[in-house]
Amino acid sequence: MPQPLPLLLFSDLDGTLISHDTYQWDAARPALSRLRSLGAGVVLASSKTAPEIIALRAQMGLDDWPAIVENGAGLLKAHASETPPDNDYLRLRDALAQLPKVQRAPFEGFGDLTVEQVAKITGLTIADAQNAKMRSFSEPGLWHGSDSKRAAFLNALSQHGITAREGGRFLTLSFGQTKADRMAEIIATCRPQFTVALGDAPNDVEMLQAADYGVIIANPHRAPLPPLKTEAKGRILRTTLSGPEGWNNAVLDLVEQLNI
Template identity: 65%
Template sequence: MTAKPPLLVFTDLDGTLIDHDSYQWDAAQPALRRLHDIGAGVVLASSKTAVEIGTLRDEMGLRHWPAIVENGAGLLPANSAPTGSASSYDALRDVLAKLPGALRDGFHGFGDMSVTGVADITGLPIEAAKRAKMRQFSEPGLWQGDAEARRDFLAALADHGVTGREGGRFLTLSFGNTKADQIDALIAKYHPTQTLSLGDAPNDVEMLQATDHGVIVANPHRPPLPPIKGEAEGKITRTNLPGPTGWNQAVLDHVNALTLT
């Protein structure tokens, strides 16, 4: 799609466009249809793998837009099936393996789990859990130690160029690049008239601040984000309703306020 869109929407998935518990997005369908009708674009931006996002993108009718995968570490081009190697992921797992045991033992990543283990911890069906383990760039997981050990763990990773970002469910490790980095490149490519982003977790903050307007979607399953830069000026707002219900209302309200038709 090459036409300049009137609005380009960047959205997180779990806890934002997708319900935290059911993984359903039906409640957001009215807003998705409205965006389609006005020629707006929707770019999915998540810590999920390209295989996971590719499936969801097809289901949502968004294949003609690119998607930001694995927390910004990669990009799934428009109208493309997931391809590529896992060399970055293998290198990341190698860094983890070389950490001192006292630090490494506190982190339990997807690579340390069986498919059944990923299904149990995420609530995903087995086939979806298989797709969640097909990683190319990043490693989500749970930190099981105390806060001081977590700081030491992240500092040790930083010495190897690895960063950790807190999402709606997991601590995700990667060699860099954020959702905001990918957003900047896509804005330069598509030249939208307006941009909007929606998210619910700490790893969404830079994304929310990278667009004309950002929306923090309520997620009762995690502590709310503290006030962030841009809220006081109204550049970033919050929903009262959670997940796809809040997403739907926020997008429709934003489109109406911009008088986009």
């Protein structure tokens, strides 16, 4: 009989496995190598698009595992190399276009920007910014208005079935489905002995709390997440180091703690 999967790890990217400043992940190589040697799985769970994830997943040697894309709005199968259809994205952009101009104006989505503008606000290269604009399920953007106007904007979009998630940098619109929803689907299929989730932003909270163990990666560029429900029980940990350095240490420590 095949051996059961010892550990399945779900990881956010920007500000978690990838440095907020440099977009590098090299500091996490020791932990990734250790996980590979144990036969553990690593599922990338990000607001990034399928083209972005396809490239990163290959670089990290994680093609054998599915990935959660666009904040959970979509799922990329293992070894998949094609971008999913953009029907949801077109519907979303159409809903935005139906809003009154004064209500729509404060939201600046990726679809409103050129590749060069996306590169500037994200720090991505032109090639990576092009991939970031190739969306299938969701629309990230910057909000330039007041909190009250934002509430009215989101209320209007809710009439179209659109919800919003706050990530490390952007307000992301979609037709629902979260990282935690996709995580549950993958767990039901893989049936691992242990699950671990790592993240740094509000859109990671549900995923962190759904895992056997959650790790909040320190991010000095944003306010820390508030205490979470399972944190007092020791199921959610916090790192002192940020980005891939914090990720690497936390994963190696957990592997030892779980005696895998």
